[in-house]
Amino acid sequence: MANFETQKELKISKCTQDVAFQIPMWTIQIADWEWKKNQLLSLVDWDNPKCKKDDGFTDYFLHLEEGCSYIDKFNIFLSEEFMIFTEKIQTDFYLRDLWAQRYYKQDGMACHTHGTSSFSGVLYAEFDPNEHQATKFMAPFNNFITDRNLYLTPPVIEGSIILFPSMLPHFAEPNKSFKPRTIFSFNLICKGSTKV
Ligand SMILES: [Fe+2]
Numbered sequence: 001m002a003n004f005e006t007q008k009e010l011k012i013s014k015c016t017q018d019v020a021f022q023i024p025m026w027t028i029q030i031a032d033w034e035w036k037k038n039q040l041l042s043l044v045d046w047d048n049p050k051c052k053k054d055d056g057f058t059d060y061f062l063h064l065e066e067g068c069s070y071i072d073k074f075n076i077f078l079s080e081e082f083m084i085f086t087e088k089i090q091t092d093f094y095l096r097d098l099w100a101q102r103y104y105k106q107d108g109m110a111c112h113t114h115g116t117s118s119f120s121g122v123l124y125a126e127f128d129p130n131e132h133q134a135t136k137f138m139a140p141f142n143n144f145i146t147d148r149n150l151y152l153t154p155p156v157i158e159g160s161i162i163l164f165p166s167m168l169p170h171f172a173e174p175n176k177s178f179k180p181r182t183i184f185s186f187n188l189i190c191k192g193s194t195k196v
Pocket residue numbers: 112113114170185
């Protein structure tokens with residue numbers, strides 16, 4: 001924050017700008033992606049009729065009822081990336097929730113958060129940057145001058161993971177392409193969280 005000079009020394013009024021709070025976001029590119037892509041996509045039963053919804057495929061609700069059958073394998077495939085993230089945030093965490101989503105043409109996801117504590121991630125498993133859009137984030141406050149919502153669409157490529165605070169609102173705009181857009185979404189709960 002600002003360093004103050006004594007009022008006696010100051011000849012011209014002075015204004016400084018500081019950042020009160022920050023919202024961090026990380027992007028991790030997954031090494032050896034083509035191999036991992038096949039491994040990760042083969043974890044999911046894409047033909048499960050319980051997971052076919054009006055707005056595409058999701059095993060989110062199945063996992064709420066039955067748990068995620070592939071969470072341990074996913075953890076192993078992503079162990080290097082999770083290690084990198086542990087070093088970045090200097091905190092241990094565990095993978096609590098995991099689900100897959102496949103958006104076909106016109107499928108999207110309304111604005112939501114993943115809770116109030118720790119971090120969430122989106123892994124872009126089938127993603128064509130020429131046809132698809134990344135997750136769109138909305139600041140939990142408006143532009144201070146115009147009072148309009150603030151949005152951010154991070155640039156992503158297939159095989160990358162966006163990590164963000166779980167409290168950050170986000171959504172997926174309808175897929176304009178005939179190519180499916182497939183993601184894995186997950187929640188990482190930090191060791192120090194009171195919500196463990
Ligand atoms: Fe989400």
